[in-house]
Amino acid sequence: MTQCADAAGSTTDSAVPPIDRCKVNGRKDILDTVTSDDHVSRENRPRTMHRRSFLLSLSAIGLAATACSGWHGRRGRLRILMLGGTNFVGPHLVQAALGRGHQVTLFNRGRTNPHLFPEVEKLRGDRYPDRGEGPGALDTPRTWDAVIDTWQEAPGCVDLTARMFAPRAERYVYISSIATYRGFRDIGITEGSPMIEAAGRVGSFDSELGYRTRKRAGEQAAEGHLGDRATVLRCTSIGGRNFSADANEHASYWATRFLAAEPLIVPDDPGAVVQLIDVKDMARFAIDAIEKSLGGAYNVVGPEQPLSLRDYVRTWSEATSGRSPIVWVTPAFLAQQGVRPFDDIPSWIPESDSEPGFYRISNARARRDGLTFRPLASTLHDEIAGLGDPASLRTPGGMSREKERELIESWQRMGG
Numbered sequence: 001m002t003q004c005a006d007a008a009g010s011t012t013d014s015a016v017p018p019i020d021r022c023k024v025n026g027r028k029d030i031l032d033t034v035t036s037d038d039h040v041s042r043e044n045r046p047r048t049m050h051r052r053s054f055l056l057s058l059s060a061i062g063l064a065a066t067a068c069s070g071w072h073g074r075r076g077r078l079r080i081l082m083l084g085g086t087n088f089v090g091p092h093l094v095q096a097a098l099g100r101g102h103q104v105t106l107f108n109r110g111r112t113n114p115h116l117f118p119e120v121e122k123l124r125g126d127r128y129p130d131r132g133e134g135p136g137a138l139d140t141p142r143t144w145d146a147v148i149d150t151w152q153e154a155p156g157c158v159d160l161t162a163r164m165f166a167p168r169a170e171r172y173v174y175i176s177s178i179a180t181y182r183g184f185r186d187i188g189i190t191e192g193s194p195m196i197e198a199a200g201r202v203g204s205f206d207s208e209l210g211y212r213t214r215k216r217a218g219e220q221a222a223e224g225h226l227g228d229r230a231t232v233l234r235c236t237s238i239g240g241r242n243f244s245a246d247a248n249e250h251a252s253y254w255a256t257r258f259l260a261a262e263p264l265i266v267p268d269d270p271g272a273v274v275q276l277i278d279v280k281d282m283a284r285f286a287i288d289a290i291e292k293s294l295g296g297a298y299n300v301v302g303p304e305q306p307l308s309l310r311d312y313v314r315t316w317s318e319a320t321s322g323r324s325p326i327v328w329v330t331p332a333f334l335a336q337q338g339v340r341p342f343d344d345i346p347s348w349i350p351e352s353d354s355e356p357g358f359y360r361i362s363n364a365r366a367r368r369d370g371l372t373f374r375p376l377a378s379t380l381h382d383e384i385a386g387l388g389d390p391a392s393l394r395t396p397g398g399m400s401r402e403k404e405r406e407l408i409e410s411w412q413r414m415g416g
């Protein structure tokens with residue numbers, strides 16, 4: 001299972017408590033980013049902003065301050081700059097914006113799924129000022145009604161663009177994560193709950209920073225430069241369709257298990273609940289936030305009503321036509337066998353867990369401001385539709401198939 005870098009305790013984030021619940025539902029999530037530290041080599045990561053780019057940014061700010069003297073309001077066709085936009089979450093944000101008739105421009109390097117959105121304007125460059133063309137294509141007096149940023153690497157990149165667009169964009173929407181909360185002992189975490197301390201990392205390009213610190217510092221960069229014109233969407237595990245060519249590489253634990261046509265183990269734990277957000281619901285809310293000028297932080301967490309682990313798993317079973325029989329086992333048996341909730345069986349957090357609040361985060365603010373939820377079955381059908389050949393699915397974690405088969409045999413030997 002992919003681990004949160006902070007949890008591994010090997011990062012420089014000493015201020016971050018060692019919470020290991022930065023992985024959700026066993027799908028790429030908060031935790032994608034752990035791997036992002038892996039696939040960008042240290043020596044390639046700039047630690048300081050390139051001086052020329054920095055000066056260019058400052059000059060553009062000066063030029064743009066005049067250009068931005070009046071916004072045309074948030075009604076009608078808005079000009080939205082999408083930083084990124086072509087991996088998992090981004091395409092849904094782009095689609096949601098285009099679906100409302102807005103004009104979208106993408107900024108990225110043109111490497112990830114470059115075939116997407118042929119009709120949309122594309123600016124090319126790199127978020128890192130010292131790589132490739134750097135962010136120079138953004139460094140113009142052009143103004144925007146909103147910038148959407150999905151960045152999850154060095155927070156210095158968010159700091160740079162948030163500073164650049166503070167005088168040139170009406171709103172800056174930063175896609176963040178519940179991983180920015182300090183801990184999950186409490187039930188009903190709200191947007192005012194204690195956060196990770198990352199203020200000293202806002203402009204950092206330090207490749208050692210863990211995911212949670214990077215995301216929190218990214219939030220603070222956006223808020224610091226745009227104040228209440230920043231909108232921070234703290235998402236829990238995001239479900240739904242992945243348009244990426246490598247979607248099979250990031251399939252969720254449950255998709256992998258339920259599509260395998262083999263018996264699978266599920267804890268029969270009536271008190272366990274699960275939270276996730278459909279990527280389309282998140283994207284719709286992000287565009288709402290732009291249109292309605294919603295500022296501040298929002299927990300973007302579903303579903304509307306508490307979802308038990310039992311119902312979550314049953315919905316997976318229905319979505320896959322029951323092709324993998326469920327072997328329900330008692331939590332006591334799993335404890336005896338040394339099976340760890342969440343690490344070995346993603347999505348399972350027993351009620352008695354030391355961090356029961358991880359799946360009991362409050363979405364009251366977002367609901368009040370218009371967040372709505374698609375049925376879980378639709379989310380799961382979308383996820384399945386984005387996957388290719390089930391035989392080539394790779395799950396990001398959980399126990400191995402061999403271990404699971406052994407457990408099923410032991411359970412059945414005991415008469416289960």
Ligand SMILES: NC(=O)c1ccc[n+]([C@@H]2O[C@H](COP(=O)([O-])OP(=O)(O)OC[C@H]3O[C@@H](n4cnc5c(N)ncnc54)[C@H](OP(=O)(O)O)[C@@H]3O)[C@@H](O)[C@H]2O)c1
Binds near residue numbers: 031152215236
């Ligand atoms: N999945 C979950 O369950 C979950 C949960 C909570 C929060 N989140 C958050 O959701 C976000 C998901 O991001 P996503 O990957 O799906 O976003 P995305 O916007 O769809 O894709 C990432 C974009 O970044 C661009 N990019 C990558 N490196 C770049 C660089 N150096 N310079 C310029 N552009 C670059 C990529 O294009 P190029 O490669 O072509 O440049 C791609 O378009 C993350 O911030 C994550 O923290 C996810």
